[in-house]
Amino acid sequence: MLSVNNLTKQYKAGQPVFQNYSHDFRPGTGVGITGPNGSGKTTFLRILSVNSFPTSGEVLYNGINIHDKPGSYLEHVGIVHDEESLPQHLTAAELMEWILRNRKRWSSESEGRIREVFNRLSLDAIDDQIGTYSTGMKKKTQIAAALILEPALLIMDEPMRGLDRETRQVVAEELKRAKSRDTLILMSSHYLDTGSDLFDEMIEFPLKNENQNEKQNI
Numbered sequence: 001m002l003s004v005n006n007l008t009k010q011y012k013a014g015q016p017v018f019q020n021y022s023h024d025f026r027p028g029t030g031v032g033i034t035g036p037n038g039s040g041k042t043t044f045l046r047i048l049s050v051n052s053f054p055t056s057g058e059v060l061y062n063g064i065n066i067h068d069k070p071g072s073y074l075e076h077v078g079i080v081h082d083e084e085s086l087p088q089h090l091t092a093a094e095l096m097e098w099i100l101r102n103r104k105r106w107s108s109e110s111e112g113r114i115r116e117v118f119n120r121l122s123l124d125a126i127d128d129q130i131g132t133y134s135t136g137m138k139k140k141t142q143i144a145a146a147l148i149l150e151p152a153l154l155i156m157d158e159p160m161r162g163l164d165r166e167t168r169q170v171v172a173e174e175l176k177r178a179k180s181r182d183t184l185i186l187m188s189s190h191y192l193d194t195g196s197d198l199f200d201e202m203i204e205f206p207l208k209n210e211n212q213n214e215k216q217n218i
Helices: 041-048 070-074 092-102 110-120 135-147 165-180
Strands: 002-012 015-025 030-034 056-061 077-080 153-157 184-188 201-204
Touching: 002 041, 015 041, 015 056, 030 041, 041 153, 041 184, 077 135, 092 110, 092 135, 110 135, 135 153, 135 165, 165 184
Parallel strands: 030 184, 030 201, 077 153, 153 184
Antiparallel strands: 002 015, 002 056
């Protein structure tokens, strides 16, 4: 489904963030990404979400290079960025409708589905502008936006940040629900202990040299 082949990223010559890293990911798998700040976790996830290009190597989704055909790839992906990136003048409900209509997934059942997702995440004030939301509400909105299309792949960088423990447990249950539909989940978080049974494998950053030249299979 998703294959990382000989991936290298460097910003300065001779100082790669990671080098010649290869990995195959299967549907229905939860992958936790750990490591200290600055170890390359966000850089790796940004490449997988086509927000950054590798220095060398490639990422394939169903055999297609994601950086050659990003539009086709992103149709199957839900993303939660580490930094908040939401349209401030839309409401949460308007954002969900825009996403569904943009992907040609709007139907007579969509309003009910939006309310269902919001209710499960305990997201209130959904008809207020996102710019008025607290940090936690904005993070919930990002998560709802990633889940609403039931994507084949979820890429999540610190999705639990700004959430209380109870809400983190709710999000973990939502991710388990997605995983049961064969969604591949790649997630970095300082709260990987929350819902730890979500994860089938952990990838630790910085990536160790001895693992970078060897193809790993989940």
